[in-house]
Amino acid sequence: MINTLSLTPIIQDISLPSPEQQIFPDWEYANEYQLWVKRDDLIHPIVSGNKWRKLRYTLEQAVSTGVRHIVSFGGGHSNHLHALGYACNSLNIKLTAIVRGHFHSNLTPMLQDLVAWQADVQFVDRKTYQLRDDKTYLASLAQQYPNAMFIPEGGSSEFALAGVADIISELTQRYDYLLTPVGSGGTLGGLIHGAMNQPEPLHTKIIGIAVLKGDGYLEELVGKLLSSRATLPSQVITPQPIADWHINHQFHFNGYAKASPELHQFCQTFNEALSIPIEPVYSGKLFWAVKELMAKKAFTAGSKILLLHTGGLQGARE
Template identity: 50%
Template structure:
């Protein structure tokens, strides 16, 4: 049985819907939202797209899956759920010690029988080094180790499928950027005049660009990253952003959160009001799903 057959309620393609916000100059554009948050109630958005080909290709000898993330990680949440569905042991290497106060996401992982390993920032920074990976392989023989956020070459194939699901041909595609894999997957499927604009959700100018370039198989100039809308850094939320997310969710009937999707739609509003896009342009906003950042600690 394949992984897709083992995970119920996966719904692709996700809908791509016209979006008509009451923002200044929005009427001058054709705006659409790709609702990848509707793919699955738990394994939503780009998390599923980045993981599905990796999981399809798991060796038969796989004894465990190991991956990395923070206390509100959408990636760990999605992967923990999938492993629970497949009866596959899962180890989450978590940045920071939440043992005294579990986040809702970590409560879920515990309920799904995941192993939680808390590490400090110094150890967490080693997560991509060969020496650290070798240590984990020795600790967990037969384990498949998936990078933070699912950032690996197979992820680009899954993300790239978004562009082939569209009935409209957008001039611009806007997407939140944390690890860079989603942006890289989209860039590889653009053609002609199309451009991708990443909205950085963390302080990472130059770093994020280098992460995307490492994933692309050739130098491409049809993309860039906006760094003005991170609101203080990863998982940081200004009062203005918090209020925007509340108002947006109330007015438009679908949820955004302040870690990823909220920063995307906030940035889109600011760019549109500044007349960043030429009149008549088709602008696609990719709702990448994952609402762990909106859940309150217990």
């Protein structure tokens, strides 16, 4: 029976809490700060980083309500679809992946994995994909896929906020700054949500590093998520009225999944020097941004800075 399903096939390989690792990169003025990395990339070999955080409570909801079909959206190198494809295959839930672009004759490694995990992959052009949040388009998909659960691009639903908020509760020390890459807004929204659900003010500046051109748009996404946020699954305390956060739009390298030769070289050098895998789509832009901001002395001297490694290396696969 469907009610006997659980998340055990995935949870048995989940490693939480993820470690907080101090690093000592050879960057200008880096010795004036304490730099730490929250290694969410180590949570799971496939459903890693913010993908597990954002999908955990969504999948629990799907299992508890007997969902047998999930529909979601992403590009040809989507970390979200990759994690969701593995999870659905493990839980015996059908996945329909609506993918931006036409990769019929040239499947990316991520798409090859989805096919191997028996996902139904549907390619759409960019114009159609832009309708992924349009109510009329979603209504037509709901008719095409009756009884399916729809998960937004990147997994950034209200359930995602509760999962990401767990990061704040896991922290073993206080940080002056917490930085994360921002693509669909769910991770940043979850961190803000977590900060607002602490017994005392966090006193941590939360900074999102935009990985795409989205000045204003990303802030709107985060605002919408926070306005509809779900209650934390754990006991809720009196929430803080506000969290100190903003999004920096200076380091997107002209768009999503776009990168310069310098960024590619930076990722390779970082990987070799510190043995922490990063890629140019998300984590590479985060670490590059921090390096540049340190060089400009944008942080208070002596401050303790935490970088959230959100996992996902599909952007580095050939």
